[in-house]
Amino acid sequence: xxxxxxxxxxxxxxxxxxxxxxxxxIMVFVRDEVGSVSRAKLTEVLGVSRSxxxxxxxxxxxxxxxxxxxxxxxxxxxxxxxxxxxxGAGVVAAIDLGATSIDVALTTLGSExxxxxxxxxxxxxxxxxxxxxxxxxxxxxxEEQDSKAQDVLAIGIGVPGxxxxxxxxxxxxxxxxxxxxxxxxxxxxxxxxxxxxxxxDVNIMALGEHWGGVGKGVDNMLFVKVGTGIGxxxxxxxxxxxxxxxxxxxxxxxxxxxxGPVCTCGNLGCLEAMAxxxxxxxxxxxxxxxxxxxxxxxxLAEKGELTAVDVGKAASLGDYEALNVIRRAGWIVGxxxxxxxxxxxxxxxxxxxxxxxxxxxxxxxxxxxxxxRSLPLATRNLPxxxxxxxxxxxxxxxxxxxxxxxxxxx
Amino acid sequence: xxxxxxxxxxxxxxxxxxxxxxxxxIMVFVRDEVGSVSRAKLTEVLGVSRSxxxxxxxxxxxxxxxxxxxxxxxxxxxxxxxxxxxxGAGVVAAIDLGATSIDVALTTLGSExxxxxxxxxxxxxxxxxxxxxxxxxxxxxxEEQDSKAQDVLAIGIGVPGxxxxxxxxxxxxxxxxxxxxxxxxxxxxxxxxxxxxxxxDVNIMALGEHWGGVGKGVDNMLFVKVGTGIGxxxxxxxxxxxxxxxxxxxxxxxxxxxxGPVCTCGNLGCLEAMAxxxxxxxxxxxxxxxxxxxxxxxxLAEKGELTAVDVGKAASLGDYEALNVIRRAGWIVGxxxxxxxxxxxxxxxxxxxxxxxxxxxxxxxxxxxxxxRSLPLATRNLPxxxxxxxxxxxxxxxxxxxxxxxxxxx
Numbered sequence: 001x002x003x004x005x006x007x008x009x010x011x012x013x014x015x016x017x018x019x020x021x022x023x024x025x026i027m028v029f030v031r032d033e034v035g036s037v038s039r040a041k042l043t044e045v046l047g048v049s050r051s052x053x054x055x056x057x058x059x060x061x062x063x064x065x066x067x068x069x070x071x072x073x074x075x076x077x078x079x080x081x082x083x084x085x086x087x088g089a090g091v092v093a094a095i096d097l098g099a100t101s102i103d104v105a106l107t108t109l110g111s112e113x114x115x116x117x118x119x120x121x122x123x124x125x126x127x128x129x130x131x132x133x134x135x136x137x138x139x140x141x142x143e144e145q146d147s148k149a150q151d152v153l154a155i156g157i158g159v160p161g162x163x164x165x166x167x168x169x170x171x172x173x174x175x176x177x178x179x180x181x182x183x184x185x186x187x188x189x190x191x192x193x194x195x196x197x198x199x200x201d202v203n204i205m206a207l208g209e210h211w212g213g214v215g216k217g218v219d220n221m222l223f224v225k226v227g228t229g230i231g232x233x234x235x236x237x238x239x240x241x242x243x244x245x246x247x248x249x250x251x252x253x254x255x256x257x258x259x260g261p262v263c264t265c266g267n268l269g270c271l272e273a274m275a276x277x278x279x280x281x282x283x284x285x286x287x288x289x290x291x292x293x294x295x296x297x298x299x300l301a302e303k304g305e306l307t308a309v310d311v312g313k314a315a316s317l318g319d320y321e322a323l324n325v326i327r328r329a330g331w332i333v334g335x336x337x338x339x340x341x342x343x344x345x346x347x348x349x350x351x352x353x354x355x356x357x358x359x360x361x362x363x364x365x366x367x368x369x370x371x372x373r374s375l376p377l378a379t380r381n382l383p384x385x386x387x388x389x390x391x392x393x394x395x396x397x398x399x400x401x402x403x404x405x406x407x408x409x410x
Numbered sequence: 411x412x413x414x415x416x417x418x419x420x421x422x423x424x425x426x427x428x429x430x431x432x433x434x435x436i437m438v439f440v441r442d443e444v445g446s447v448s449r450a451k452l453t454e455v456l457g458v459s460r461s462x463x464x465x466x467x468x469x470x471x472x473x474x475x476x477x478x479x480x481x482x483x484x485x486x487x488x489x490x491x492x493x494x495x496x497x498g499a500g501v502v503a504a505i506d507l508g509a510t511s512i513d514v515a516l517t518t519l520g521s522e523x524x525x526x527x528x529x530x531x532x533x534x535x536x537x538x539x540x541x542x543x544x545x546x547x548x549x550x551x552x553e554e555q556d557s558k559a560q561d562v563l564a565i566g567i568g569v570p571g572x573x574x575x576x577x578x579x580x581x582x583x584x585x586x587x588x589x590x591x592x593x594x595x596x597x598x599x600x601x602x603x604x605x606x607x608x609x610x611d612v613n614i615m616a617l618g619e620h621w622g623g624v625g626k627g628v629d630n631m632l633f634v635k636v637g638t639g640i641g642x643x644x645x646x647x648x649x650x651x652x653x654x655x656x657x658x659x660x661x662x663x664x665x666x667x668x669x670g671p672v673c674t675c676g677n678l679g680c681l682e683a684m685a686x687x688x689x690x691x692x693x694x695x696x697x698x699x700x701x702x703x704x705x706x707x708x709x710l711a712e713k714g715e716l717t718a719v720d721v722g723k724a725a726s727l728g729d730y731e732a733l734n735v736i737r738r739a740g741w742i743v744g745x746x747x748x749x750x751x752x753x754x755x756x757x758x759x760x761x762x763x764x765x766x767x768x769x770x771x772x773x774x775x776x777x778x779x780x781x782x783r784s785l786p787l788a789t790r791n792l793p794x795x796x797x798x799x800x801x802x803x804x805x806x807x808x809x810x811x812x813x814x815x816x817x818x819x820x
Contacts, residue, residue, distance in 0.1 A: 020457060021457045021458075162787055220653055220654045232753070237646075241647065241651075242755070243630055243755025243788075244630045244788075245755055245787050245788060247787055248753065248754055248755040249753065249755075250755070250788070251752055254749050255745070255748065338664075339665070339746075340753055342657075343644075343658065343659065343754070344753070345654050345656070346653065373665050375572075375660060375663055377582060378657050380655065
């Protein structure tokens with residue numbers, strides 16, 4: 001073997017982007033500690049030799065995945081230079097599909113958002129129509145950023161239903177006809193060489209909030225999305241926990257009242273059917289028709305129907321019945337979260353999604369239900385807060401999913 | 411620096427037993443793949459170079475933690491020798507404290523039980539009395555095995571209450587006066603140099619069942635103990651998940667019926683107060699006094715009280731009321747487990763503890779409640795089975811906790 005042969009050619013872009021586990025760990029660490037990582041720090045953290053770190057950092061610099069910029073604070077001896085991921089390494093396409101919206105963003109490999117576009121959409125239009133629009137948006141964003149399809153290192157997509165990880169397909173999504181087992185990854189194969197990573201929309205919101213929001217640095221976190229549907233994303237010991245079929249955190253169909261209203265899943269009294277946005281709207285309509293609230297009755301007369309947002313507005317105007325409807329929903333969600341606190345013992349609960357925005361009393365009720373029903377040890381230091389990223393949690397998480405995926409070996 | 415200095419003296423016993431991460435990974439892998447690991451296999455699995463593996467295996471053999479015995483199946487080329495952990499490496503002391511029992515075992519560093527002793531006890535006697543008896547039993551077992559205190563590499567203890575991992579102390583254990591914040595680890599410092607690892611009794615049962623029972627190789631598993639108390643142990647992505655204060659899986663105080671009986675924790679209608687052994691006994695007594703079952707009434711008249719075991723016996727004799735009491739408890743447990751399935755999406759539920767033994771109908775009711783209320787995707791392949799190790803799950807898990815603990819770096 002000649003010396004030349006021992007130095008493998010680094011193929012970039014490709015999948016995985018890195019050649020071995022140490023390179024993967026270096027990249028993940030540099031991603032986490034934005035702009036403040038020296039070789040000395042890497043040696044200390046990764047527990048491998050200084051020469052190994054220097055060697056692998058050198059190869060990553062050659063491959064264009066790292067650059068040196070600036071010098072670390074001196075701790076005696078030679079000051080070491082800091083490593084970061086250059087913009088030129090490439091971009092990550094981050095896509096967040098909701099029941100009623102499409103979000104597409106371009107981010108750096110460090111999951112910093114470069115540009116972001118959001119459009120209303122109906123997921124029931126089916127995968128061909130929706131993914132067609134996604135690809136159009138993606139092409140526009142790339143052009144705006146002077147980037148090309150081959151600059152895309154990875155694609156991350158969040159979808160509003162349970163995802164079977166191994167195949168990257170949705171499994172029997174209740175509200176998404178046409179999406180069952182649709183090969184989402186293949187849809188991008190014509191235009192992009194990049195690998196595609198698919199996950200549930202609530203999971204990517206949890207990832208996003210854990211990466212760049214209020215959950216940063218929190219090892220055990222529960223993200224709860226309350227919108228049309230209700231779902232949870234679980235960060236356990238610092239990593240997203242998906243469960244066996246990828247449906248961990250699928251809390252929307254937990255039974256709250258065995259004699260409650262019929263849910264979209266066919267069971268009675270599921271959390272979602274009791275406290276999701278449509279349930280809030282329905283309950284408010286009922287009270288309006290019963291003449292309990294003139295404010296709600298006026299909105300109903302004007303628009304012909306009520307939404308959860310209308311109920312929030314009425315409550316903010318001081319309408320007692322609207323406030324009670326919101327409180328009731330918060331209490332129901334809180335009771336289920338109390339159970340989740342017993343099971344998961346998180347150190348943070350983040351509440352996101354449309355309903356979380358309809359007023360402070362919703363969150364206040366969740367808090368009192370959780371604190372009242374959980375064991376003191378588990379709630380000693382348990383903040384329950386609103387999502388910080390909110391509209392960008394999804395695309396941030398989709399970028400994290402894709403970037404961490406493409407930087408993994410095996 | 412002279413050559414002599416570069417070769418550090420391996421201190422054994424000591425903590426940690428290994429010098430670096432690769433050594434730790436080698437030991438953990440050899441533990442998992444009992445008696446079938448070659449250097450070639452390690453090179454492939456750990457993703458480090460062949461020379462690194464050979465070097466570190468050499469140091470572990472020198473330290474007496476590994477031996478070569480036998481040859482691997484040839485896959486062409488030189489046959490490589492197989493590595494295993496010798497009996498002479500030392501022993502692990504495995505202790506399982508229940509509300510009413512003490513179990514002490516000696517195991518190999520590979521968590522194979524060498525000897526095991528079980529005695530009735532009352533945990534309320536307090537830490538000094540209970541741990542005094544434990545130390546006596548341990549000394550006897552060591553003598554029987556011709557081992558000495560300095561052969562003990564690590565001590566693992568399971569206790570029936572929530573454990574704060576960082577300090578290794580119990581926190582406000584409801585039924586254990588005198589144990590709150592008692593420094594369990596220090597209690598062994600006089601006689602043993604070995605590090606002490608403490609965890610909740612249900613967590614160690616989960617570890618034991620995952621290591622050597624029906625849960626072997628299962629990445630996402632829920633272990634549920636139904637006895638005097640009810641608790642859960644969660645294996646997530648192959649590892650025990652403890653949560654922030656170490657009380658993940660503490661499901662006994664999940665609210666089942668807001669108007670139910672008072673629980674030991676002060677709340678109403680907790681799972682434990684509705685379906686634990688005392689609740690089963692009380693419900694049976696009530697029905698006996700109401701004249702609904704002559705079989706139960708006869709046992710009650712004879713003994714002055716009923717136990718869950720009595721109810722099980724009456725049911726096995728065909729008593730309809732006794733059977734209904736058991737079914738009711740199984741149904742209540744199953745409803746809570748249905749919620750846990752939605753949250754955790756495990757691929758296996760293992761049911762252990764005294765009540766699990768009182769009859770097939772208990773498990774049958776749990777199954778029907780779970781399958782009826784969970785989403786089809788999550789229960790598609792979800793066996794719900796009885797613990798296989800049962801009486802030895804605890805000490806096996808305590809050994810796993812201690813062995814994996816002492817083999818970890820940092």
